[in-house]
Amino acid sequence: MSKKAFRPDVDAPEWKGGHSPYDIIKEGSIAIAVVLILTLILAVVFGSPDDPAITLKSWSTTAPVDFATTALSELNGTSGTATYGAPYNSQNSSASQQLGPLKLEYWIGVHIPINTAKVFVINPLKALPGQPALDKDLAVFQNASASAKTAWLNNYTKAAANMKFLNNQVVVNASDAGPVPLMINDLTQMARSGALDEALLTGDSFYTTDYTDSLLFISDGSYLGQVAQADHLTGSQWGMMNETGSWPGQAWLWLYTFWYQVSPMNSSSNGDVEVLAIMLLLTVGLTLMPFIPGLRSIPRKSKVYRIIWREHYQNQTKD
Amino acid sequence: MSTSEIDRQWTTRLRKRTFGKLPPEKMLPDTQPSYVSSWIYVFGVATISSLVVVIATGCVLAIFGPAWWHTSNVGHFVNSMHLWSVEIFFFSMVIHLWGKYFMAAWRGGRALTWITGMVLFLCSIVTALTGYVSQSNFDSQWISTQAKDAINGSGGGAFFNLLNGGQMLMWHIVLMPLILVLLVGVHVVLVRIKGVVPPIEENAGAVQ
Numbered sequence: 001m002s003k004k005a006f007r008p009d010v011d012a013p014e015w016k017g018g019h020s021p022y023d024i025i026k027e028g029s030i031a032i033a034v035v036l037i038l039t040l041i042l043a044v045v046f047g048s049p050d051d052p053a054i055t056l057k058s059w060s061t062t063a064p065v066d067f068a069t070t071a072l073s074e075l076n077g078t079s080g081t082a083t084y085g086a087p088y089n090s091q092n093s094s095a096s097q098q099l100g101p102l103k104l105e106y107w108i109g110v111h112i113p114i115n116t117a118k119v120f121v122i123n124p125l126k127a128l129p130g131q132p133a134l135d136k137d138l139a140v141f142q143n144a145s146a147s148a149k150t151a152w153l154n155n156y157t158k159a160a161a162n163m164k165f166l167n168n169q170v171v172v173n174a175s176d177a178g179p180v181p182l183m184i185n186d187l188t189q190m191a192r193s194g195a196l197d198e199a200l201l202t203g204d205s206f207y208t209t210d211y212t213d214s215l216l217f218i219s220d221g222s223y224l225g226q227v228a229q230a231d232h233l234t235g236s237q238w239g240m241m242n243e244t245g246s247w248p249g250q251a252w253l254w255l256y257t258f259w260y261q262v263s264p265m266n267s268s269s270n271g272d273v274e275v276l277a278i279m280l281l282l283t284v285g286l287t288l289m290p291f292i293p294g295l296r297s298i299p300r301k302s303k304v305y306r307i308i309w310r311e312h313y314q315n316q317t318k319d
Numbered sequence: 320m321s322t323s324e325i326d327r328q329w330t331t332r333l334r335k336r337t338f339g340k341l342p343p344e345k346m347l348p349d350t351q352p353s354y355v356s357s358w359i360y361v362f363g364v365a366t367i368s369s370l371v372v373v374i375a376t377g378c379v380l381a382i383f384g385p386a387w388w389h390t391s392n393v394g395h396f397v398n399s400m401h402l403w404s405v406e407i408f409f410f411s412m413v414i415h416l417w418g419k420y421f422m423a424a425w426r427g428g429r430a431l432t433w434i435t436g437m438v439l440f441l442c443s444i445v446t447a448l449t450g451y452v453s454q455s456n457f458d459s460q461w462i463s464t465q466a467k468d469a470i471n472g473s474g475g476g477a478f479f480n481l482l483n484g485g486q487m488l489m490w491h492i493v494l495m496p497l498i499l500v501l502l503v504g505v506h507v508v509l510v511r512i513k514g515v516v517p518p519i520e521e522n523a524g525a526v527q
């Protein structure tokens with residue numbers, strides 16, 4: 001540093017002043033004790049939330065019409081998951097979120113393939129034992145031509161706008177809907193018995209820790225969102241920062257969730273990836289702050305450091 | 320063996336480099352420069368301390384397995400402690416971050432300390448997210464199905480699946496804590512090597 005000019009935002013002066021005694025181990029021990037006591041107090045006073053998970057059983061029992069309508073959307077390929085695109089299924093690129101010209105999601109492609117009609121509806125129904133009528137209808141459905149399937153599904157979907165749940169049965173006044181009414185009704189019964197939870201989870205293996213199928217199915221319905229709304233957890237309610245009840249959530253994401261409140265991200269179909277990109281950019285900026293002329297002078301110019309080191313500067317003026 | 324042969328040994332070279340840069344009196348100092356007398360310095364230590372409590376309470380939850388705390392009152396209390404020590408951890412870390420920012424604490428060759436700090440901040444966010452989705456309750460259902468769209472939008476969802484409970488729990492209790500603890504080690508050793516940054520020089524000819 002001998003000849004080069006001193007840069008106050010990059011270089012630090014050499015300390016020629018005094019030192020005071022400092023017991024790092026004692027300070028650390030006290031700090032741990034204080035945090036532990038504070039944690040105990042907060043845990044006693046506020047506790048923590050633990051609302052039980054929603055199951056396909058609880059959902060279809062509480063809101064059978066919402067369940068059956070969602071099941072239909074999985075079967076006719078109109079649900080959120082069915083039309084998602086990568087990583088769940090191949091759709092044209094417009095189904096995926098993109099960042100300007102970057103179609104990251106689409107380019108990386110399908111890695112968790114899910115055919116909703118098969119995985120959420122047909123395969124679980126096939127697993128039901130001792131249902132000759134259902135087995136026959138499933139065979140009819142699977143062997144039917146594409147146009148026949150489309151016609152049945154369209155007829156049923158139109159009538160399903162007035163779907164009711166009466167005497168424990170899904171009631172839709174559809175004519176010419178082929179095997180669809182039985183399939184939707186039986187899947188609803190299966191869900192209400194709890195068997196669908198099992199089937200989606202243990203479809204491929206006994207040991208399982210992957211809830212992708214069940215969670216996607218549940219999140220395609222309106223029920224999950226209604227429960228969340230009642231607990232003020234949705235995006236437009238700054239939901240990321242809350243947990244159920246009045247517990248704090250990820251409060252450190254306040255800036256992240258802020259961007260969801262402003263245009264164009266609050267209405268853009270690419271909102272998620274746009275917000276992610278903004279935050280990445282800001283984070284990289286903050287990380288490289290020591291190397292960015294101008295920005296790195298803000299701390300010095302703001303003079304906040306004078307409060308932090310006020311004793312030091314007071315002593316300096318005394319000298 | 321000649322001394323030069325000993326000098327060339329890997330072990331000798333590692334020892335000389337390590338203790339040359341970080342002699343014991345720097346690693347565990349008994350004095351500090353007198354400008355280190357502000358409340359702001361408490362928050363780095365508070366962040367480490369709360370991380371200790373976070374890990375300790377997490378270990379208790381791990382002993383009994385992921386389903387325990389839903390059915391046991393003691394378990395639920397340990398979970399509350401885990402949650403609140405995490406809140407203290409983030410609170411301290413954010414104040415620490417902005418404190419270091421307004422002290423321009425990257426000066427004097429401390430940029431790497433700042434950068435490891437920022438990486439710690441990001442890794443902490445990932446750790447917390449994987450924790451929230453590992454709760455196996457309504458919150459984890461809602462948070463995972465909501466947050467998946469951002470991860471999927473970046474293309475990362477193909478490899479990092481918030482809906483895969485096993486993967487998230489592994490990240491939360493193995494990978495991320497390992498990374499955090501290693502990085503905190505590096506961060507603190509860097510601080511010890513360089514010493515605490517002196518106050519901003521006001522009298523030197525202000526050249527940027």
Ligand code: HEM
Pocket residue numbers: 359360361362363364366367370412415416419424425429432433434435436437439440443503506507510514515516
């Ligand atoms: C797990 C998170 C973190 C832990 C446990 C931690 C811990 C510490 C400790 C114990 C110190 C020394 C005491 C002090 O000066 O306060 C320190 C110093 C420092 N930290 Fe962190 N820190 C963390 C995150 C961060 C973050 C997010 C930043 C900012 C981006 C950061 C930037 C710094 C800097 C620049 C120093 C050097 C300060 C100086 O020389 O005065 N740290 N950290």
